[in-house]
Structures are given as structure tokens and as C-alpha cells.
Amino acid sequence: MTGLNGWKPPHHLSSPTQQWWLDAVHMHCLEEEHHHLLTLAAECWERCQDARRLLAEQGLTYRDPEGFAHLRPEVAVERENLLNYARALDALGVFLEPPPEPA
Numbered sequence: 001m002t003g004l005n006g007w008k009p010p011h012h013l014s015s016p017t018q019q020w021w022l023d024a025v026h027m028h029c030l031e032e033e034h035h036h037l038l039t040l041a042a043e044c045w046e047r048c049q050d051a052r053r054l055l056a057e058q059g060l061t062y063r064d065p066e067g068f069a070h071l072r073p074e075v076a077v078e079r080e081n082l083l084n085y086a087r088a089l090d091a092l093g094v095f096l097e098p099p100p101e102p103a
Contacts, residue, residue: 007022007025007032007035009021009022009039009042010039010042013039013042013043013046014046014099016099016100016101017042017045017046017099019099020042020096020098020099020100021038021039021042021099024038024094024096025038027096028092028094028096030092030094034092037088037091037092038088038092040084040088041084041085041088041089041092041096042099044081044082044084044085044088045081045085045098045099046099047077047081048077048078048081048082048085049101050077051074051075051077051078051081052078054072054074055072055074055075055078058072058074059072060072060075085098
């Protein structure tokens with residue numbers, strides 16, 4: 001997957017997020033020095049979505065061996081990555097719809 005200027009999104013991103021990355025580069029005329037921040041935003045978004053999927057399957061809490069309820073670590077992963085996604089976009093000075101969910 002290559003953009004108009006020959007720029008390629010990072011290969012480790014999912015296909016929908018790669019397309020989002022390319023669309024963002026072209027829509028906002030992002031220069032090469034902005035690609036790192038955009039990649040960080042994309043990575044944070046994907047980690048956030050990974051955590052959300054796990055939380056949807058396993059719930060927000062778990063019980064320790066003594067029966068006490070605790071928040072799952074994925075809650076913090078989701079929160080931190082969502083904040084970092086927003087911070088990266090803010091640093092870029094753009095507003096973007098989040099990447100679509102992988103099919």
C-alpha cells in the first residue's frame with residue numbers, strides 16, 4: 001500500500017489503519033516529519049482497540065484467589081492509549097475520525 005508521494009504506512013499496522021494513515025497524510029498534507037506522530041497515534045488506537053476487545057470478552061474486573069474484585073490491566077491499557085492517541089493528534093494539530101475496525 002503506497003500513497004501518492006510514495007509514502008508507505010508502517011507495515012505492522014492493520015490494513016484499515018494503514019489506509020487511515022495514508023488518508024490522513026493526504027487529507028492534511030502531512031509532511032514526512034509528521035509521520036512519526038501519526039504512526040504513534042495509529043499504534044495507540046490499535047492497542048486501545050485490542051484492550052477493548054479483551055474487555056468485551058472477559059469483563060472489566062476479575063477476582064483474585066481471595067475473592068476480591070480488581071480492574072483488569074486492560075482497563076489501564078485502553079485508557080492510556082486512548083489519551084495518547086488524542087495527544088498525538090493534538091500535537092499534529094488535526095482532527096481525524098478514528099481508524100475503522102478491522103473486518
